[in-house]
Amino acid sequence: MVNENFIRELEKIVGKSNVSVTNTGIELYSYDASLVKGNPGVVVFPANTQEVSQLVKAANKEGIDIVPRGFGTNLSGGTISITHGLVICLSRFNKILGIHPESRYAVVQPGVTNLEVQQALAKVGAFYAPDPASQKVATLGGNAGENSGGPLCLKYGVTSNHILGMEIVMADGEILRIGGPALDPPGFDLRGLMVGSEGAMAITTELTLRTLPKTQSVITMLAVYDDIQAAALSVSKIISAGILPNTLEMMDALVIEAVEASISCGYPLDAAAVLIIEVEGMIVGLKEQAEQIKEICMTNQCRDIKIAKNQEERNLLWKGRKGAFGAIARLAPNYLVNDATVPRTSLPKALEQIKIIAQKYECRVGNVFHAGDGNMHPLLLFDSRNEGELEQVHKAGWDIMKACVDLGGTISGEHGIGREKQEAMKMIFSGDDLNTQQTVKFAFDPENILNPNKVIPLSKSPGRPLESFEPTILKRLGGASCKGVVQAMAAIKNAKDAGKSVIVVGADTFSHYGNICKQDVTPVSTLSMTDIIEYDSDNQFITLGAGMSLHGLQEILGKNNQWLPLRPPFFGNKASMGSLVAMGISGPERMFYGAPRDFLLGLQYIDSQGRIISTGGKVVKNVAGYDMTRLLTGSNGSLGIITEATWRLLTRPELCKALSMTGNLDDCFGAVLELMNANLFPAFVTAVPVNNIPEDNGTDQFPKLWKMVVGFEGMANVVEHQVEQCSLLLGKHKLKELETWDYPLIDGCFKDIFNKIAMAPYTLKLATATGKMLDLINVINSIDGIKAQARMSDWLLDFGCGRIFSALDSLDKDQWASLTHGAISLDGHVHLEKAPDDFRREQDVFGGVLRPEWAMMHKIKKALDPHSLFAPGRMPGKKEYEV
Amino acid sequence: MNIFEDYDAISQCNKCGFCQEACPVFRSTGHESGVARGRLALMRGIIEDRVQWTKELEDPLFNCLGCGACTASCLADVPTADLVIKGRAEYLEKVGRKPIHKLLFEQLLPYPKRLHMAARAAAFGKNSGMSKVAKALGLLRILGRDFAKAENIVEKLPPVPFRGLVKPGEYPGTGDTLRIGYFIGCGVDVIQQEAGQESLKILKKIGKTVTVLDNCCCGLPAWTYGDIDAAQKLALKNLEAFSSQSFDVIVTDCSSCASFLKKYPKVFQGDEKNQDLAQAQTPLFQDMVEFIFKNGYSTPTGKSPIVVTFHDPCHAVRGQGISRENREILKNIQGVEFREMPEADWCCGGAGSYALTHYDLSMKVLDRKMKNVESTEADFLVTSCPACMIQLSHGIRRAGLNTKVCHISEIVTGAKPKG
Structure with missing residues (x-):
């Protein structure tokens, strides 16, 4: 309990004026934007990370619960203290610490609002993709905590895809940095796990955001329908045609009526639904896209479609959409907004269900929502002063979630679970799934003091895990019924009984991966897990067994002109999808498409108790529960054996075309810095050495001449235009000898060079921010014995992703430590993708210097796999932390 | 209530x-x-x-x-x-009210002469600590709120009130028909007299007659403080005075006063008789900005070109929905380049009875405003509320900017820039 002594403690840390305990002060922090209420015991306003750490330590000492909070616009009760604990309000963390458009990242404090960062980025021609409707007031800390969405997410993905790193204060007060501007550090994806963890694992005190250059132009359209089903059908037809609009928003008749009554922006009053469709990009090709959309809509019973002729008309169209909540809000004192999500093609059914449910509970409902990603937003109207009405809308909300899950969706697309949807988690997860998520939370927060009793349903007997049960609504396909899964479960059991560890073997492509440990390991094969469990080409996802090869998958997808846009380096034709999940690796196209972590929607895996555990789902927007999918991705099989995965797919681009130009490294780098924030959208930006260097070129033996290779993928005319513009840009930086060529879609541009690099005894990967690439090269050149090898090596400078791939003939302990230190000093990291057995036995391929965040990874490992059953040696920090 | x-x-x-x-x-x-x-x-x-x-x-x-x-x-x-x-x-x-409010609302605001005398007395006694009167005036923003810190807010206090220079009563104008009543806000009466002089020039040019009214405070400070009784008394005193004469329009060059005059019927909610009285006069009230806009008065500066930006007083932009007119007026003056500042419609932090205790908070709001002003590099920061002018001038001095604060009337007549 919060008592006088504790309050004095807090006052010592943050000063008396930053502690709120009065009756009114408590009342003011008893609510957020949801319907949940609860009085905190005390509210504090720390000024910096040190103060947060001290506050957490003080609370720990007294056993007082903590709820972190920004501006309190949460829609699921996530910022409410339900145990009269300590609310840590981060509203004073309101500074933007740095903007680096040339490296495509920004560093901000969590109390900065989404809109403030957008405004600051706009000044340098950049933007941050997630744009929740509440962006004017929602803080970035909250965005990260909830994994927020927004209209633009259709094209660019959700918050999780755009957070690179963070500084966090752990439940014991320790301050930890995880991730950063350099992509994909070795070990577990802790930042992926933190995003969407609703303040229950740690308190975020700083965020590194991924930013993008702003596109050139935009076309906005209004499509009018006499039948809401036809509107919903158009939505899925547009996307399956391979067009990715930035927004696809729908409003139904009640909303249209309400909007027109208050704003009047030209929506026809007799329409059953309208769609606002917006495409954005290069001027070239945009009109054609708009025409194509128009055609699709008209063949799907669209009454009329009009294109905004100027900014004024565009603003008017958006004014209606943006004012829609408001217009509805005037019809009743309160509304409950539900955010269940369904696969796009189920939109018509979901809308029908919502209508029936609203009638059943006699509440008025308006629909205004992100149709493109199936994210419903039914607004249920009521008056919170009337107990009866509140109960009715809660019931209606519950039934809507049920209906959406029944259609293959999920209970929350972007608002979070918090307190409001906690019980509904049982609809989609089993008791084992939920207990596993809770185990991860307790690994971070063993005393359960951070935002306790939220997200995961409470067990009947406090302190005990939930009893075993199957999800009450969701019927998950696959699982133990799939080929090879039962055998794998048996093999794990046998190994466990024999006191051995297991290591997954797919196509045996990566047996050289990771460190070598003393444990006795039994290989378990996943190669027979080749089932295609569900392929829904309309909704653009596929669920398949871990034994299928990437190559085989691409062939299947090709029949529908789709693909999984990943070209992992060092991946042979046989390498399995399971290893792609486990390693989470990506090639230079990561800058454009993303990594496996960005395409995985859900997983099933066998855990250390031999149970099948499910994570995620099959819809793109899904914030139900802690993000186990991100945790498993890139965990190198050390948490369990992945049996199946659900992937998001894309339509194949019409054309893949590369250009190359040659020059010295400084000129190349100058061009890169401009290209990274130019109005061009390359799939990759790389450089390789030009190999005809004279042997005797003085003391500097590093390759002098480099060939920049830049690729573009997409609609043919847009690609051609960009290749031309890019060559002009490179020419401006004195690069010469332009060559252009088309390259194959599946293999991409770098298969040969990666194969060459992989032939050397050591395959080295270093990462930093793009803007620090030259410094990183200098680090390499400053290390004795490495510089000498450099000249003769194969190199790939992956500028777009801030990474260097290189081959080495030899590497000793000191050199490895120096390389690691050098990379760390540039906010980066290192990793040996391949090394000789001796090195793997003696050293740590994940880095020659111990990192503080590795300890946290081993805590998670210990919690989920206490007997170290899985993949010994495949986690960083083997000597210090592993048994 | x-x-x-x-x-x-x-x-x-x-x-x-x-x-x-x-x-x-x-x-x-x-x-x-x-x-x-x-x-x-x-x-x-x-x-x-x-x-x-x-x-x-x-x-x-x-x-x-x-x-x-x-x-x-x-x-x-x-x-x-x-x-x-x-x-x-x-x-x-x-919970109770403070005696200084009683002093201000009941003893000073109903009587313009007392108000001015009190201001003089307080100003001369500036260094002798915080008198009751000074505190009360602080609430009115005439002498600033935290008196100790706010000495700078008022640069100079004119020795005579505006109505000491221009006696209340009817003056002939050069126009054909319009009979104008000129409502003198406390800000113009006690401090911003130069603005008042220019406003009067404009009114005289357009009106057939201009009557400088012997009004008292419009009542807004009492209203915003929540002293509805006092506000009603002040409003009634004014309404009775206006109804004894006959005007086509009653103009004030204080947007705050203008917005509150227009709100008089609301002040008398539940009091039908006085509400009717207020309702009858509401159509007469005009903000100086509206008046200039409707009557198209503008004087080319004929001097070196100037850059101006406009601060929207809350009582103009939200209180009366005036935001286009002021910009149109400025853009139409030859030799004036208008530059919009970011967040032009944000409050300057002066705000009503923003009270003695909120000095620091008010300065935070003001500093943000000054950053926005600075970004325009304007020569003149123009507005239409004398109370905002006091606050903005203080901000300009704090931020060390070269921008000068003035009333829109001063730009329109060409009084600014001087020489």
Whole structure:
């Protein structure tokens, strides 16, 4: 309990004026934007990370619960203290610490609002993709905590895809940095796990955001329908045609009526639904896209479609959409907004269900929502002063979630679970799934003091895990019924009984991966897990067994002109999808498409108790529960054996075309810095050495001449235009000898060079921010014995992703430590993708210097796999932390 | 006065938090007590018996600038500034009012001459500590709020009030028909006399006759403080004075006064007789900006070109919906280049009875405004409210800018720039 002594403690840390305990002060922090209420015991306003750490330590000492909070616009009760604990309000963390458009990242404090960062980025021609409707007031800390969405997410993905790193204060007060501007550090994806963890694992005190250059132009359209089903059908037809609009928003008749009554922006009053469709990009090709959309809509019973002729008309169209909540809000004192999500093609059914449910509970409902990603937003109207009405809308909300899950969706697309949807988690997860998520939370927060009793349903007997049960609504396909899964479960059991560890073997492509440990390991094969469990080409996802090869998958997808846009380096034709999940690796196209972590929607895996555990789902927007999918991705099989995965797919681009130009490294780098924030959208930006260097070129033996290779993928005319513009840009930086060529879609541009690099005894990967690439090269050149090898090596400078791939003939302990230190000093990291057995036995391929965040990874490992059953040696920090 | 009457309006707040972006106080403090959602939650808490009338409510109720920006960005259109005034009124009843308010509202504001004398006395006694009178005037923003810190707010206090220079009464103009009443706000009367002189020039040029009114304070300071009784008394005194003469239009060059004069019928809610009296005169009231815009007065400067930017007084942009007219006027003057500043419609932090205790908060709001002013590199920061002018001038000095603050009348007549 919060008592006088504790309050004095807090006052010592943050000063008396930053502690709120009065009756009114408590009342003011008893609510957020949801319907949940609860009085905190005390509210504090720390000024910096040190103060947060001290506050957490003080609370720990007294056993007082903590709820972190920004501006309190949460829609699921996530910022409410339900145990009269300590609310840590981060509203004073309101500074933007740095903007680096040339490296495509920004560093901000969590109390900065989404809109403030957008405004600051706009000044340098950049933007941050997630744009929740509440962006004017929602803080970035909250965005990260909830994994927020927004209209633009259709094209660019959700918050999780755009957070690179963070500084966090752990439940014991320790301050930890995880991730950063350099992509994909070795070990577990802790930042992926933190995003969407609703303040229950740690308190975020700083965020590194991924930013993008702003596109050139935009076309906005209004499509009018006499039948809401036809509107919903158009939505899925547009996307399956391979067009990715930035927004696809729908409003139904009640909303249209309400909007027109208050704003009047030209929506026809007799329409059953309208769609606002917006495409954005290069001027070239945009009109054609708009025409194509128009055609699709008209063949799907669209009454009329009009294109905004100027900014004024565009603003008017958006004014209606943006004012829609408001217009509805005037019809009743309160509304409950539900955010269940369904696969796009189920939109018509979901809308029908919502209508029936609203009638059943006699509440008025308006629909205004992100149709493109199936994210419903039914607004249920009521008056919170009337107990009866509140109960009715809660019931209606519950039934809507049920209906959406029944259609293959999920209970929350972007608002979070918090307190409001906690019980509904049982609809989609089993008791084992939920207990596993809770185990991860307790690994971070063993005393359960951070935002306790939220997200995961409470067990009947406090302190005990939930009893075993199957999800009450969701019927998950696959699982133990799939080929090879039962055998794998048996093999794990046998190994466990024999006191051995297991290591997954797919196509045996990566047996050289990771460190070598003393444990006795039994290989378990996943190669027979080749089932295609569900392929829904309309909704653009596929669920398949871990034994299928990437190559085989691409062939299947090709029949529908789709693909999984990943070209992992060092991946042979046989390498399995399971290893792609486990390693989470990506090639230079990561800058454009993303990594496996960005395409995985859900997983099933066998855990250390031999149970099948499910994570995620099959819809793109899904914030139900802690993000186990991100945790498993890139965990190198050390948490369990992945049996199946659900992937998001894309339509194949019409054309893949590369250009190359040659020059010295400084000129190349100058061009890169401009290209990274130019109005061009390359799939990759790389450089390789030009190999005809004279042997005797003085003391500097590093390759002098480099060939920049830049690729573009997409609609043919847009690609051609960009290749031309890019060559002009490179020419401006004195690069010469332009060559252009088309390259194959599946293999991409770098298969040969990666194969060459992989032939050397050591395959080295270093990462930093793009803007620090030259410094990183200098680090390499400053290390004795490495510089000498450099000249003769194969190199790939992956500028777009801030990474260097290189081959080495030899590497000793000191050199490895120096390389690691050098990379760390540039906010980066290192990793040996391949090394000789001796090195793997003696050293740590994940880095020659111990990192503080590795300890946290081993805590998670210990919690989920206490007997170290899985993949010994495949986690960083083997000597210090592993048994 | 009982906020329970407004339970419906208060309950309309859905706690979405969109007011946070708009509220200059919240943007400075980040504290829920300084934003519409919080103030409404507390009032609802009182109605639903979770919160009691105690001194704890003083801050949340009285640190509202009353600028109305929250309502402009409120989905449900909750009129928080008005509701807060009712909350203040009940607070004064239940928790009590301070003697200095009585002094100001009952002894000074009804009597322009006393007001000016008091201001002189307080100004001369500036260094002798905080007199009661100085404190009271602080509430009016005439001498600033925290007297010790606010010595700079008023650069110079003219020895004679405006109506000492230009006696109340009828003056001939050069126009054909228009009979104009010129309402003198306290700000012009006591401090911004140069602006008043230029306004008078404009009125004389257009009107057939211009009557400098012998009005008292419009009542806005009492109203925003929540002293509804005092506000009614002041309003009634003015209404009775206006109705004894016959005008086509009553103009004031203070946007705050203009907005409140137009609001008089609302002040007498429940008092039919006086409400009718107010209703009858409301159509006559015009903001100087509206008057200039309608009558198309402008003088080419004929001097070196100047860059100007405009600060929207809350009582113009939200109080009266005036935002296009002032810009059109400035853009149409030859030799004037108009540059829009970011967040031009944000409150300057001067705001009504923003009271002695809120000096620091008010300065945070002001500093943000100054950054925006600086970004335009304007020669003149123009506005249409003398109270804003006092606050803005203080901000300019604090920020060390070369920009000069002036009233729109001074630009229109070409009085600024001088020479």
